[in-house]
Amino acid sequence: MANLYRLALIHKTKSLLTFLQDFLALFFPELCAGCGTNLFTNEQVICTNCIYHLPVTNFHNDPANRLSKQLWGRFIFGQASSFVYFRKGGSVQNIMHQLKYNNRPEAGFRMGQLYAQALKNSGEWNIPDLIIPVPLHPAKLRKRQYNQSECIANGLASVLLIPVISDNLVRIENTETQTKKTRFERYENLAGVFVCRDPGAFTDKHILIVDDVITTGATLEACSMVLQEFEDVKISIAAIAFSE
Template sequence: MKEILGYLWDLLSLFFPELCAACGKSLFKNERIICTHCIYHLPQTNFHEDPNNKMAKQLWGRFPVVQTIAFVYFRKGSRIQNMMHQLKYRKSPETGIRLGELYAYELNKSQVFKKSDLIIPVPLHPSKFKKRGYNQSECIAQGLSAILQIPINSKNLVRLENTETQTKKSRYARYENLIHAFHVKDKAELINKHIMLIDDVMTSGATLEACSILLQEIEGVEISICTIAYAE
């Protein structure tokens, strides 16, 4: 039976090859979403081993944070950008799940990384969710949760406002644009929780700041920031 399934896989791969989300080359039978070569050459930040990493320094003084980590560096024209594009615009939630899993394997090896009680993905506005069909940050959270064994809460923190584009705004203007965009539905559920707040890419950090400040209004809440990519 295994041999027959193997032949069928080979036949399907011949006509409908699965392609690597990073480089676009055909995947081998034992590869999933991202090829082995691209995994091996991921530009990892190793921020989880350095509490004073550059991403953490970018957030210093803006809100209290337990740890600030990102898996890889984001650079324009890179394979990381290809994967982020697949995740956000090419209907490939599996890319986010796989990246979350890969990062979780690295975090599990760390002697420095502190596990949280709960994972909360940065929410999408309902209109964007309807258009995309999924929240890319929740896909990343699913991959992290599966390996780290930390539960996800994706229903409590919600986005009320579909804010205008942030790309040409200053950091403070971005935060001002977002300060009333989010809402917590059940604060009691989060009391005394150490929350890992998940996003896909950190640039200015304004979205993460707005969410964190809101969550930290709840008694005993601590925040750790985790993204897949960090834009230098």
């Protein structure tokens, strides 16, 4: 009898919580980061329709993908992939804008989760030992309150079940924006920007460096050039979006 009472109480509590969630959603609806429509109770951050129509690259299933070819010869890496294409006016642009400028770190976490599931299902990808998000300069981090690449990294890690190390590779210079710079100008702008505090922590590790959007790859190249100086370090690259 006591067990039946407990089950009834649990069911009643769950029903009450569901009612409260639905009630709050009427007045404070959670909006999709991609299209701005109201999310259903079972949806998280990005609606089912936007997820279904994401312009997935499938780079994770092709070792000789466009991103890999773009980075070949610039630094040594094992794997390189991005989850979706970044196209002006599309849902991916909206999601990344919400992440970076509209205080929605959960958008990065959710995209990281979706991407990680694709990596797990790929027969071409070796799961790394740890993840390093591209670091922000402390001044920019204070202004934004979070690192968008770290949000993505945490989403990846929650599915891949590997650690995120965000305090070893650091950014020591607050560079000007990379927008409208050529590839060479971007590389020059990032020279000497990143340093590693404890190189020994990365010895014999397969490291996945994570960024939000890849355009020329100069930022990832600058990070990788620092890390590849250390003993027996293998580097792979991942980003949410690849700018066409």
